[in-house]
Amino acid sequence: MEQKVLVVDQQKCTGCRLCELVCSVHHTGSSNPSRARIKVVKWEHVGIYLPMTCNHCEKAYCVEVCPTKACHREAENNNRVVIDKNLCIGCRTCVVACPFGHPFFDIQDRVTVKCDYCDGDPKCVAFCDPKAITYVDADMIQVTKKREAANKFIESIKQVR
Amino acid sequence: MRTEPIHPTRYVKHLRPQKEWKEIIAIYLYLAGMGAGSYIIGALINWFINPSKVIPIWGLPIDTAKVALLWGPILVAIGAPFLILDLGIKRRFLYAALNPRTSWVARGFLILSIFIVFGLVVMAKSVLPFEWLRPGSPVWYLLEMIAFIFAFGTALYTGILLKATKSIPLWNTYLLPLLFLVSALSTGSMAIILSTLGPGLFSLDAAALKISMGGEQILVVIEGVVLFLYLSRSYRASEQGKDSVRLLLFGEKKLLFWGGIVLLGFIFPVVLETISSLSHGNPVLIFAAGVVLLCGGFFLRLGVLSAGIREQIPMHRLMEIQYELRTMK
Numbered sequence: 001m002e003q004k005v006l007v008v009d010q011q012k013c014t015g016c017r018l019c020e021l022v023c024s025v026h027h028t029g030s031s032n033p034s035r036a037r038i039k040v041v042k043w044e045h046v047g048i049y050l051p052m053t054c055n056h057c058e059k060a061y062c063v064e065v066c067p068t069k070a071c072h073r074e075a076e077n078n079n080r081v082v083i084d085k086n087l088c089i090g091c092r093t094c095v096v097a098c099p100f101g102h103p104f105f106d107i108q109d110r111v112t113v114k115c116d117y118c119d120g121d122p123k124c125v126a127f128c129d130p131k132a133i134t135y136v137d138a139d140m141i142q143v144t145k146k147r148e149a150a151n152k153f154i155e156s157i158k159q160v161r
Numbered sequence: 162m163r164t165e166p167i168h169p170t171r172y173v174k175h176l177r178p179q180k181e182w183k184e185i186i187a188i189y190l191y192l193a194g195m196g197a198g199s200y201i202i203g204a205l206i207n208w209f210i211n212p213s214k215v216i217p218i219w220g221l222p223i224d225t226a227k228v229a230l231l232w233g234p235i236l237v238a239i240g241a242p243f244l245i246l247d248l249g250i251k252r253r254f255l256y257a258a259l260n261p262r263t264s265w266v267a268r269g270f271l272i273l274s275i276f277i278v279f280g281l282v283v284m285a286k287s288v289l290p291f292e293w294l295r296p297g298s299p300v301w302y303l304l305e306m307i308a309f310i311f312a313f314g315t316a317l318y319t320g321i322l323l324k325a326t327k328s329i330p331l332w333n334t335y336l337l338p339l340l341f342l343v344s345a346l347s348t349g350s351m352a353i354i355l356s357t358l359g360p361g362l363f364s365l366d367a368a369a370l371k372i373s374m375g376g377e378q379i380l381v382v383i384e385g386v387v388l389f390l391y392l393s394r395s396y397r398a399s400e401q402g403k404d405s406v407r408l409l410l411f412g413e414k415k416l417l418f419w420g421g422i423v424l425l426g427f428i429f430p431v432v433l434e435t436i437s438s439l440s441h442g443n444p445v446l447i448f449a450a451g452v453v454l455l456c457g458g459f460f461l462r463l464g465v466l467s468a469g470i471r472e473q474i475p476m477h478r479l480m481e482i483q484y485e486l487r488t489m490k
Contacts (some may be wrong), residue, residue, distance in 0.1 A: 002165015046484050065267035068256040089256050092181040093266050099328035099472055110249035
């Protein structure tokens with residue numbers, strides 16, 4: 001099966017944080033961005049916004065350090081890394097271990113939670129107006145980047161002419 | 162007046178250490194380390210000097226000197242619930258042993274459990290006078306050896322747990338388990354000295370106490386050297402390792418480092434112990450040195466925990482480049 005991944009284009013992000021809101025509503029039923037599985041890191045004084053989401057790493061530290069096997073990989077389901085809420089003890093070892101600071105501790109459920117691609121239909125992608133987050137085939141990432149670079153190149157040539 | 166632009170990720174006031182593991186985990190690491198260290202030192206003294214002070218308590222002749230030497234497992238048993246206290250769902254704490262294949266938390270759970278059980282059994286055997294326990298039996302030597310090995314494992318584990326976090330350069334070094342081991346031995350031996358001070362219930366003979374004091378002073382010096390090596394290695398490891406050391410030495414953790422770790426953990430104990438040795442072992446000075454050293458041991462764990470800054474991910478580097486491009490315009 002083709003593996004799909006979330007791709008973030010930081011330059012398109014406007015920092016509206018709608019992704020956080022819809023993520024929270026979808027997963028918890030409450031419009032509380034602090035319970036979302038995506039976080040927009042902001043450097044307001046330089047106008048840089050960076051949506052941070054789980055990369056479902058090939059070598060996932062969160063899976064390695066989890067003492068209960070709650071954090072595990074579902075190879076048959078888009079090769080995603082998910083946390084079983086019924087096994088998680090809320091030790092937050094995965095939060096400390098992740099270089100991207102991704103799994104988040106849900107203060108209400110008292111367990112760690114993370115992006116699960118909304119079971120194949122990520123809400124952050126559906127609601128992101130500037131299309132800063134996309135859900136694409138893993139093989140297509142490079143093609144998309146090359147296409148964008150080529151388009152920019154064409155535009156700059158047109159300007160020169 | 163044009164103000165200096167503030168760097169988005171490297172400015173010392175913006176350094177963001179991890180905030181997941183805080184005081185409760187520091188207490189857990191500290192008590193586990195101190196308990197294991199005190200058992201290691203106590204078992205060695207017990208094997209080589211074998212002090213004894215039998216006092217009848219409730220009609221039973223109890224060897225109280227052995228209590229002072231081998232009470233490490235009790236400290237670890239007090240510390241272990243702090244890990245449970247830090248869990249989100251405390252009643253699921255037994256799940257923590259489900260993945261010892263890859264997780265150091267799970268391995269630690271097992272190491273600590275084995276040490277507590279075996280350590281308490283050995284302590285009970287050494288303290289209680291019952292003949293039917295057959296104190297001279299080789300089975301006991303085997304149990305003592307197992308408890309001793311697991312005490313070492315517990316002292317090392319407190320450092321390895323942090324070392325296993327590969328994304329934090331301050332923790333990801335082999336010097337950290339070594340530092341925590343030396344600190345465990347120094348705080349552990351001080352715990353033994355404190356418990357045996359004065360002519361009270363748990364007093365040891367002079368030889369055992371003198372050896373403990375001498376060893377303790379050597380351990381404090383070794384700990385200082387290892388701490389220096391650890392910090393200098395972390396400073397050179399990566400940008401975030403450097404940031405962690407800057408945060409600890411000059412940032413918002415400087416009071417914790419200079420006051421808690423350096424002053425309480427090293428300078429005060431050495432000065433007080435030196436004055437005490439000059440005044441023929443003044444117990445008040447030894448007691449004061451012991452208490453500040455134990456506080457220093459706790460602050461060492463807290464400082465290392467609270468200064469852990471994550472490795473920079475490529476996207477952060479991109480942010481920095483973009484920021485530098487914008488400030489150049």
